[in-house]
Amino acid sequence: MLSPKTDPRVIFLLVIFFSTLGILIRTDVVAMAGLLALSLIFSALLGVQLRRLFGRIKRLMQIMVLVTLMRSFFAPSGIILLALGDVPILTSGGIAMGVLVALRLILFIIGAAMLTVYPARALIQAMVQMKMPYEMAYMVSIGIRFVPQFAQEMQDSLTALQLRGVEVKKLKLRKRLGLYSYLLLPTLVSSLQQAKELAMSMEMRGFRALPQRTSYFTLRLTGLDIAKMVGVLAMAGIVSFVTFNHNFFEMIMSVL
Amino acid sequence: MMAVELRNITVDYGKYPVITDFSLTVASGEAVLLKGPSGCGKSTLLHVVCGLIPGIIEADVGGEALLFGENVRDLDVAARAKKIGIVFQNPETQLFCDSVEDEIAFGLENLCVPPDEIGHRITEMLDLVGMADFRYASPKELSGGQKQRIVLAAVLALDPQILLLDEALSQMDGESKGVLLNHLCTLRRQGKTMLMVDHDNVLEYIASSIINL
Numbered sequence: 001m002l003s004p005k006t007d008p009r010v011i012f013l014l015v016i017f018f019s020t021l022g023i024l025i026r027t028d029v030v031a032m033a034g035l036l037a038l039s040l041i042f043s044a045l046l047g048v049q050l051r052r053l054f055g056r057i058k059r060l061m062q063i064m065v066l067v068t069l070m071r072s073f074f075a076p077s078g079i080i081l082l083a084l085g086d087v088p089i090l091t092s093g094g095i096a097m098g099v100l101v102a103l104r105l106i107l108f109i110i111g112a113a114m115l116t117v118y119p120a121r122a123l124i125q126a127m128v129q130m131k132m133p134y135e136m137a138y139m140v141s142i143g144i145r146f147v148p149q150f151a152q153e154m155q156d157s158l159t160a161l162q163l164r165g166v167e168v169k170k171l172k173l174r175k176r177l178g179l180y181s182y183l184l185l186p187t188l189v190s191s192l193q194q195a196k197e198l199a200m201s202m203e204m205r206g207f208r209a210l211p212q213r214t215s216y217f218t219l220r221l222t223g224l225d226i227a228k229m230v231g232v233l234a235m236a237g238i239v240s241f242v243t244f245n246h247n248f249f250e251m252i253m254s255v256l
Numbered sequence: 257m258m259a260v261e262l263r264n265i266t267v268d269y270g271k272y273p274v275i276t277d278f279s280l281t282v283a284s285g286e287a288v289l290l291k292g293p294s295g296c297g298k299s300t301l302l303h304v305v306c307g308l309i310p311g312i313i314e315a316d317v318g319g320e321a322l323l324f325g326e327n328v329r330d331l332d333v334a335a336r337a338k339k340i341g342i343v344f345q346n347p348e349t350q351l352f353c354d355s356v357e358d359e360i361a362f363g364l365e366n367l368c369v370p371p372d373e374i375g376h377r378i379t380e381m382l383d384l385v386g387m388a389d390f391r392y393a394s395p396k397e398l399s400g401g402q403k404q405r406i407v408l409a410a411v412l413a414l415d416p417q418i419l420l421l422d423e424a425l426s427q428m429d430g431e432s433k434g435v436l437l438n439h440l441c442t443l444r445r446q447g448k449t450m451l452m453v454d455h456d457n458v459l460e461y462i463a464s465s466i467i468n469l
Contacts, residue, residue: 119354119355120353120354121353121354121355121358142352145352194348194349196312196313197344197346197349197350198349198350198352199312200308200312200313200344201344201349201350201352202352202362203308203312203333204306204308204336204337204340204341204342205337205362205363205366205410205411205414206333206334206337206338206363206366206367206414207333207362207366208333208366209332209333209334209337209366209367210334210366210367210368212368213365213366213367213368214364214365214368214369214370214371214374215365215371216357216358216361216364216365216371216374216375216378217358217361218371
């Protein structure tokens with residue numbers, strides 16, 4: 001089965017499958033929930049720290065509530081569960097859409113988390129060996145690296161403010177938003193400066209000097225990895241067939 | 257032929273010129289130490305020598321910077337990487353790989369050095385900077401001085417003809433500095449050209465000439 005020793009290209013294939021299907025499922029909440037359950041099983045096998053992941057996912061509840069209310073108000077469908085006069089506030093269609101959007105986002109987060117069990121070098125090498133230009137592979141990897149760095153810088157700036165006596169948590173929302181906007185620009189400038197310095201260092205060490213480059217670290221697909229890839233493709237075919245062929249269950253029932 | 261030749265260099269970032277009409281020649285095998293107060297343009301000069309100004313860093317530049325007789329602006333990235341190695345001030349923004357080993361391999365891979373040779377050079381460079389035990393460690397876990405040693409190893413692995421050191425030993429402890437100074441002395445004896453910037457007096461021991469800006 002899958003484990004962190006599996007070639008990252010197998011996991012790329014798996015993540016592509018989950019994300020593509022996550023986009024293609026437009027209304028079927030049950031299918032999305034099934035897909036999510038499947039992705040959770042695979043991520044557990046890969047050693048993704050699910051408990052930590054759930055902590056982040058909790059924040060998506062706000063998005064789910066927002067989508068539910070907006071969908072109920074602007075495009076009401078299904079049974080009206082709550083209304084203000086003639087204006088629907090909560091509908092069953094709205095709830096379904098809110099849940100679907102939340103499940104889709106969770107699916108994407110889990111897909112991304114599956115890749116985090118590998119070091120960036122392994123992911124870059126996998127992309128390069130999948131014939132992606134190495135410049136692009138590095139760009140993706142370094143771009144991802146800057147996201148937590150940016151968050152850390154923002155946090156550092158907030159801590160510095162708190163040390164000067166500003167109690168950010170006690171500020172009113174409006175003032176707090178104003179504060180964030182003041183901090184955002186210098187943090188952004190600092191991140192851009194760091195990115196520039198990194199680019200200079202990379203260029204001086206010959207990055208993009210030649211159209212090709214050698215690799216000290218290479219990935220080798222084993223027979224088992226190929227078998228896993230075939231397994232993922234087969235699973236993708238079956239799940240897609242079951243999801244999109246609405247007559248499938250009726251067909252099974254008629255056969256039985 | 258001179259390894260580095262700066263002819264009437266003027267650099268202006270927009271408000272006022274940082275360097276005005278500065279000329280310098282560094283013969284092959286010479287080690288020149290640039291000294292001066294903060295903001296006097298020492299680092300800017302190194303950036304001009306390696307072509308980052310005006311290539312990547314925007315500035316109005318007058319004059320010419322020649323490396324072994326060729327204008328640095330006419331050199332492509334590969335030629336520049338083989339001729340010049342630069343260690344910048346801040347090690348944090350020069351390390352971006354998952355492991356120390358990858359960090360040293362990065363430049364060598366860019367220059368299409370065969371993998372076996374890369375392995376040998378990694379071992380050699382890590383021994384040289386005294387970081388052999390950290391080969392598979394993440395650079396994020398290292399101290400400032402250790403990071404500087406890794407950056408230096410990554411640059412030295414490329415075996416450039418000219419070595420530019422911008423306060424490259426500033427965060428190292430005394431013992432590490434001693435070991436690396438010994439190695440820099442050896443490199444100088446072997447004919448490596450060096451242009452160094454430092455506030456410390458420690459690099460004076462290996463400098464063949466000192467220029468106060």
